[in-house]
Amino acid sequence: MTAPETAGRRVRVARMDDLPAGTMLMVQVDGTNILLVNHEGTVRAMQGTCSHEYFELDRGFITGDSITCALHLSRFDLATGEALDPPAELPLATYPAEVVDGEVVLTLPGGEIPVNE
Numbered sequence: 001m002t003a004p005e006t007a008g009r010r011v012r013v014a015r016m017d018d019l020p021a022g023t024m025l026m027v028q029v030d031g032t033n034i035l036l037v038n039h040e041g042t043v044r045a046m047q048g049t050c051s052h053e054y055f056e057l058d059r060g061f062i063t064g065d066s067i068t069c070a071l072h073l074s075r076f077d078l079a080t081g082e083a084l085d086p087p088a089e090l091p092l093a094t095y096p097a098e099v100v101d102g103e104v105v106l107t108l109p110g111g112e113i114p115v116n117e
């Protein structure tokens with residue numbers, strides 16, 4: 001019996017050595033950009049491109065509890081993905097992340113990785 005398409009899958013995407021506190025790292029899973037942020041020791045994972053227009057968020061800035069897109073300066077909550085300023089309206093999709101044996105492990109859907117755009 002095969003797992004349904006919607007079943008979660010756990011994917012190792014990076015080593016914590018490559019994600020020191022206060023930094024971010026773009027990774028790809030199935031061709032989808034995912035941004036990892038080490039926020040005061042807690043790893044957050046979210047879609048790697050802005051929900052406003054196509055722009056890579058690792059070119060932006062960590063600003064307190066949010067990330068700021070460098071193109072039009074919308075901020076997004078690191079924990080929830082919520083858009084905090086215009087022009088972005090849609091939240092960033094976020095993905096559960098944990099650290100296992102020094103590696104970042106994401107729980108992703110079995111099918112297509114959701115991205116808001």
Ligand code: FES
Nearest residue numbers: 050052053069072
């Ligand atoms: S592309 Fe990010 S705010 Fe416009």
